[in-house]
Amino acid sequence: MKNIFIVSKYTFVEVYKSKILLNIILLGFALILISYIASEFSHGAQARIALDFGIGSMYLVVIGMSIFIGVSLLSNEVENRTAYMILSRPIKRWHFLTGKFLGMSSILFINVFLLGIIILAFFYFLGGSISALMWWALFFSLLESQIILLVVIFFSLITNVTMAVIYTICIFILGHVLGATLMINYIRDQYILVKLLTLTKWIIPDFDKLNLKDYIIYNHSMPFGYLMGSLCYAILYIGFMLILNIIVFERKELD
Amino acid sequence: MFVTVVHLFLILVYNSIKWNGRSMFKFKNISKEYKGHFWEKKFVALDNVSLSVDEGEVVGFLGANGAGKTTSIKIIMNFISPTSGEIVFDKKLGNNTVERFSNIGFFPERPYFYPHLTGREFIGYLGQLNKVERSLIEKRLAFWAEKLRLTFALDRKIRSYSKGMLQRLGFISANIHDPKLIVLDEPLSGLDPVGRKEFKDTLKYLSENGKTIFFSSHIVSDIEEVCKKVIVLESGKLMYQGSISELIEKDSHTYLTIRVKINEQPAKDLYLKSQIFDQSQGIYEYEVEKRLQDKFLTEILKLGGNILFLGVINPTLEEIIYKIKN
Numbered sequence A: 001m002k003n004i005f006i007v008s009k010y011t012f013v014e015v016y017k018s019k020i021l022l023n024i025i026l027l028g029f030a031l032i033l034i035s036y037i038a039s040e041f042s043h044g045a046q047a048r049i050a051l052d053f054g055i056g057s058m059y060l061v062v063i064g065m066s067i068f069i070g071v072s073l074l075s076n077e078v079e080n081r082t083a084y085m086i087l088s089r090p091i092k093r094w095h096f097l098t099g100k101f102l103g104m105s106s107i108l109f110i111n112v113f114l115l116g117i118i119i120l121a122f123f124y125f126l127g128g129s130i131s132a133l134m135w136w137a138l139f140f141s142l143l144e145s146q147i148i149l150l151v152v153i154f155f156s157l158i159t160n161v162t163m164a165v166i167y168t169i170c171i172f173i174l175g176h177v178l179g180a181t182l183m184i185n186y187i188r189d190q191y192i193l194v195k196l197l198t199l200t201k202w203i204i205p206d207f208d209k210l211n212l213k214d215y216i217i218y219n220h221s222m223p224f225g226y227l228m229g230s231l232c233y234a235i236l237y238i239g240f241m242l243i244l245n246i247i248v249f250e251r252k253e254l255d
Numbered sequence B: 001m002f003v004t005v006v007h008l009f010l011i012l013v014y015n016s017i018k019w020n021g022r023s024m025f026k027f028k029n030i031s032k033e034y035k036g037h038f039w040e041k042k043f044v045a046l047d048n049v050s051l052s053v054d055e056g057e058v059v060g061f062l063g064a065n066g067a068g069k070t071t072s073i074k075i076i077m078n079f080i081s082p083t084s085g086e087i088v089f090d091k092k093l094g095n096n097t098v099e100r101f102s103n104i105g106f107f108p109e110r111p112y113f114y115p116h117l118t119g120r121e122f123i124g125y126l127g128q129l130n131k132v133e134r135s136l137i138e139k140r141l142a143f144w145a146e147k148l149r150l151t152f153a154l155d156r157k158i159r160s161y162s163k164g165m166l167q168r169l170g171f172i173s174a175n176i177h178d179p180k181l182i183v184l185d186e187p188l189s190g191l192d193p194v195g196r197k198e199f200k201d202t203l204k205y206l207s208e209n210g211k212t213i214f215f216s217s218h219i220v221s222d223i224e225e226v227c228k229k230v231i232v233l234e235s236g237k238l239m240y241q242g243s244i245s246e247l248i249e250k251d252s253h254t255y256l257t258i259r260v261k262i263n264e265q266p267a268k269d270l271y272l273k274s275q276i277f278d279q280s281q282g283i284y285e286y287e288v289e290k291r292l293q294d295k296f297l298t299e300i301l302k303l304g305g306n307i308l309f310l311g312v313i314n315p316t317l318e319e320i321i322y323k324i325k326n
């Protein structure tokens, strides 16, 4: 178990030293600039627009990061043979994988909260009021990025890097539009299609459940039960994907 | 009755010790097939290979490019599994893969590291995974870095290391937990002559300290210098396993090249070939059989010749494999 911690620590140190975090902070200020420019064009709802823009672009940055760092997290290690260096030590493969995931998750955690705080501070500065739901929204973005991270790791274990990125982007889009698709009247009439889509919806992560971005702009609260339900869903999904990845990685031929 | 039982028991103990004291690991009829996509033909990388590496030996693993050396080593390290056959490890190394790895030191061919960590951090990482105490890691690191002349670079990012420095760092990482068995894939590739010499001396040093060493190479002379035993692989098949001196001695291709400045030619039956090296200065080059070396040299000195160069021509890998085949 201690090995998981050691691996995650050095995964974190490696990414940290690559100065990605520094770039993220710079990006944060760029986001503020963009939200500021956008809000200048709006009449009245200046703070809201800034928040909408800020959170939206932060979300894309974090998702992009989990895809592009995630895809290289294991496949690079296998292709570059760094994995050989580690896996020739007394460590179980699943400890290695879990450690990598946790190390990367802590990087995502820091990103979401650094960017989030920058954006919320700006929102506050423009006269908006911070609600608890905004923190939930940040937290849910983090959960979503972790699911994406596990999805991209999964694909990078079974195909090559390019295909893994493409598949993950497909899953990301499907995870967002499936719920809405099922609401379309035309589709609701097609019995088989509905069954098929519902089945897919069961397998593919349902990112609608984790999407609070639209609510934070206008609402100030969501039912607690809803938040808890979404949280449980995300945790279960993360657990499921982690186990799936472990099963694949334990059996993988590292050649 | 009692005496007989004790006697039998002793024999049993003796035999188990003897067995344990012999083989560090064994390949038993190992084959490995690589399958690409289902429409591609499968490729046999190892074909029914049986070999054995004994405790305390330094064994060279000789084979041309693509012979299956790396494949075998990956099987030893459990990165890939053989298609058929099994590999048996001495119980002394541990009962399962994880236990065994605390007694095996390994580094892969063309090693690659985390570029943003420093050398010291990287060794610290691996040392911790090996559950070596912090102070002991530092002590061993200092020792090895000194020996391999890497101390100056330990606090630099690995990204800035040269190929030879990476190789040295890999070597240190393989020894940070003081393993019983050391498995190295082409440890000498990418090193300059001084580096090669250093590495070979280090391997000898480790061997003198009771380590079992198994390393691959495609250069005969490197293996000859360090090992007593050699295992030769060709296109996935085991060609030879045994003493290296026997293999090379039997080889008729052990010649010397001797370059001399001389006015008179030595007797024809003392050399195989001669050629003019530099006409104006009267320098000739002779190819001499090893057994006639002394006779030839005395003759040259008697004739008042001046010996400028003397070199042994080692058999190449191709010559050795050709010889084994016949």
Ligand SMILES: Nc1ncnc2c1ncn2[C@@H]1O[C@H](COP(=O)(O)OP(=O)(O)OP(=O)(O)O)[C@@H](O)[C@H]1O
Pocket: A255, B034, B035, B043, B045, B063, B064, B065, B066, B067, B068, B069, B070, B071, B072, B109, B218
């Ligand atoms: N993953 C793989 N899929 C298909 N074929 C492979 C794979 N890995 C190795 N091979 C093939 O197996 C054969 C043996 O390869 P291996 O890497 O073991 O050779 P080697 O003896 O280490 O050679 P070198 O001296 O070049 O390192 C080669 O012909 C190689 O093409």
Ligand SMILES: [Mg+2]
Pocket: B069, B070, B071, B109, B185
């Ligand atoms: Mg090789």
